[in-house]
Amino acid sequence: MAQSRAPRQTGKGRNVSKVAEEGVVLVDCCFVREHNALLCSADFGPLFMDMYLHLGQNGVVLGGGADEKLKLLLVALVLHAASRPQADTCAWTLHLESAGMNLFGVVENPTGHVTGQVFTEHIRPVGGNVLHAELAGPGGLRRRSSVDFKGDDILLAAADYYVRSEQRPARYFGLGGDQFALLTAQPDCDTDWLASVDGNGLAALLRDLAHPPLERRPYRFCCGCSPVRVAGVLAPALRGDLDGIFGDDAHITVACPRCGTRHQLARGLFDGPAA
Numbered sequence: 001m002a003q004s005r006a007p008r009q010t011g012k013g014r015n016v017s018k019v020a021e022e023g024v025v026l027v028d029c030c031f032v033r034e035h036n037a038l039l040c041s042a043d044f045g046p047l048f049m050d051m052y053l054h055l056g057q058n059g060v061v062l063g064g065g066a067d068e069k070l071k072l073l074l075v076a077l078v079l080h081a082a083s084r085p086q087a088d089t090c091a092w093t094l095h096l097e098s099a100g101m102n103l104f105g106v107v108e109n110p111t112g113h114v115t116g117q118v119f120t121e122h123i124r125p126v127g128g129n130v131l132h133a134e135l136a137g138p139g140g141l142r143r144r145s146s147v148d149f150k151g152d153d154i155l156l157a158a159a160d161y162y163v164r165s166e167q168r169p170a171r172y173f174g175l176g177g178d179q180f181a182l183l184t185a186q187p188d189c190d191t192d193w194l195a196s197v198d199g200n201g202l203a204a205l206l207r208d209l210a211h212p213p214l215e216r217r218p219y220r221f222c223c224g225c226s227p228v229r230v231a232g233v234l235a236p237a238l239r240g241d242l243d244g245i246f247g248d249d250a251h252i253t254v255a256c257p258r259c260g261t262r263h264q265l266a267r268g269l270f271d272g273p274a275a
Helices: 045-057 066-082 154-166 191-196 199-208 227-246
Strands: 025-032 037-043 089-096 101-108 113-119 129-137 140-149 170-174 179-185 215-221 251-255 262-266
Touching: 025 045, 025 066, 037 066, 037 199, 045 066, 045 215, 066 089, 066 101, 066 113, 066 154, 066 170, 066 179, 066 215, 089 154, 129 154, 140 154, 154 170, 170 199, 179 191, 179 199, 227 251, 227 262
Parallel strands: 113 215
Antiparallel strands: 025 037, 025 215, 037 179, 089 101, 089 129, 101 113, 129 140, 170 179, 251 262
């Protein structure tokens, strides 16, 4: 007989009511006991709005549908992260060969921060599409994996990652508007049932599971970067040639490698033993 699992505990300080503050996406996770599957769902409208505000504030204009691809990457990654332990941080990079772009996203479960950006310059061809995944926790980087994939459907690529890297099936669903869901197999899952679920069946399942979820997690589009933090990342590479990098200037402009925000870095951030 299939066994149901005990509810996971929401991280300290992260248990929230159904009413979210502005800009926050609430991901509801429910356990489907009859089939041993985990269902995570959310309305991503607030996150998309803050993503576009961030792009506008930094003068970034994404063409060729790159903004839609970035949105779907963040959807896939947030739902994936919500299904994982509270201490995890998940980062994905999708290399899209024919489009000549890399999509990057990162979700920090402890803070609920979500960020990402699109890279279109200096993209090196590798012969096909690849999803690179990194998983980190309190002890640092725990796992790194890469899987290739066909086509440019971001949600299908993420589902394929589950099969080939996580070694279990998963299904992503667009539910209309900005609502999305992820259905993942748990131990002793009824995989035939999981493979047969369609959009209507998923919507009915969400209605049937309308009681309080197993867990509700808040996420928002926020990098948390600052001049000091960016300087700390760059210091080991730059400290050996500060004169060549700064010249006669007191500041340099550097983009955050995670979200693309441009920061003015003073030379003083790199000088001295405390840098």
